[in-house]
Amino acid sequence: MSKTHPNVIADHLEEMILEGTFADNDRLDEVQLAKRFSVSRTPIREALQRLTQAGLAERIPRRGVFVRQPGAIELLEMFEVMAELEAAAARFAAQRISDAALKELVDTNEECERALQDKDADRYYRANERFHQIIYAQSGNSFLEAEATRLHRRLKPFRRLQLRLRGRLRQSMSEHESILKALSDGDPETAANVTRQHIAVQGDKFHHLIATLKTAAE
Amino acid sequence: MSKTHPNVIADHLEEMILEGTFADNDRLDEVQLAKRFSVSRTPIREALQRLTQAGLAERIPRRGVFVRQPGAIELLEMFEVMAELEAAAARFAAQRISDAALKELVDTNEECERALQDKDADRYYRANERFHQIIYAQSGNSFLEAEATRLHRRLKPFRRLQLRLRGRLRQSMSEHESILKALSDGDPETAANVTRQHIAVQGDKFHHLIATLKTAAE
């Protein structure tokens, strides 16, 4: 592998962790990674620190850094917070969204629809992601946008799971419609509530999630 | 200064930045800090990286790291998000709070009251902080608790300002009462809304905030 910058290394490792290349509690060996990326330990340590800061790994003093995959409970907690952040973004967006963005949102949702009919999961995920990203941006709050994006990214590998969990994509689509309506109506409360419901994982789905996680782990 | 660990150094620098020891855009000189803390540049660089990750400073490649004090807009954005996180915590807490915690919350609020009557600002701030911390914890979501605490900490130096901004502490106290009532009633919606109002900086206060910031900067 060619010599590369620490940020790139961190991105790379982050990607690997998020994609599940490493198992939970795997140790990230500094010299091994140094060889792997053809750099010295110094930039590797920098990258590892970034990962620990992001919560993707944990550094135990004098023992090393270990990847930290979230368990079922932590995952639920993260989804709960995600739901609130998205709800907040939708609340603000209902008051602040531009006509252009609203149109873009409609287009994106139609793209979702088409991808769904074509059974093109990949395209659906991309469009879905853009749908949410537009709402973050239209919250008119770049700090919120950044935080939401960060958490969204962190949860990305589990989104697929969440969708399967929710049952059918159909329902997700109709929720999008409700969000869209609330936004174009300029109704912050409804926008927030509908969005929260859209993201949240509640009640009986909890057990389903745990079961799915266990299956995935084996 | 005695030789100390990078985390301690980072905490120290963080404290200094938050307390306003450094001005915006000040460069954090590696060798200077190394001398100051009697360590080599390596642990200093680690500490600086932590600061940049936390958003308290920015690293410009090949130029150094510079402290980033939030401007008025960013500050408002952060308060907006803080309001939403607190509202979310209150929403969950209304459903999950324990009797013991509820009692503790009442006690803490009374402590606020007493401190207010004694005009003991310091004690008031401590009690106020505990009040909010209890709500975070009682959200029953440790991820949310951690995120809220993180942002709370970041906004700490501006809270004083926010209170002055809101007018009188009296109002803050009566808002606490409303929150308390909603929590003991187990009413999530009200708890969330009241809390959001409690934290939020809206409308005309905006200009006031900017003016106050400018004064503080001179």
Next chain:
DNA sequence: AGTCAAGTTTTTGTATACAAGGTCTACGCA
């Protein structure tokens, strides 16, 4: 055989050396 301890090896953490790019000064030239 099992356990404990001393020594060896491995690994992290810190210091220092070196390389590469950026800044600043001083001098030449219009």
Next chain:
DNA sequence: TGCGTAGACCTTGTATACAAAAACTTGACT
């Protein structure tokens, strides 16, 4: 005098050397 540029000087970024702590191995003793 003002501007541009060459070169010295700093500063950051990376590699390597060294120190200290943990893990592992081996062997002695019960």
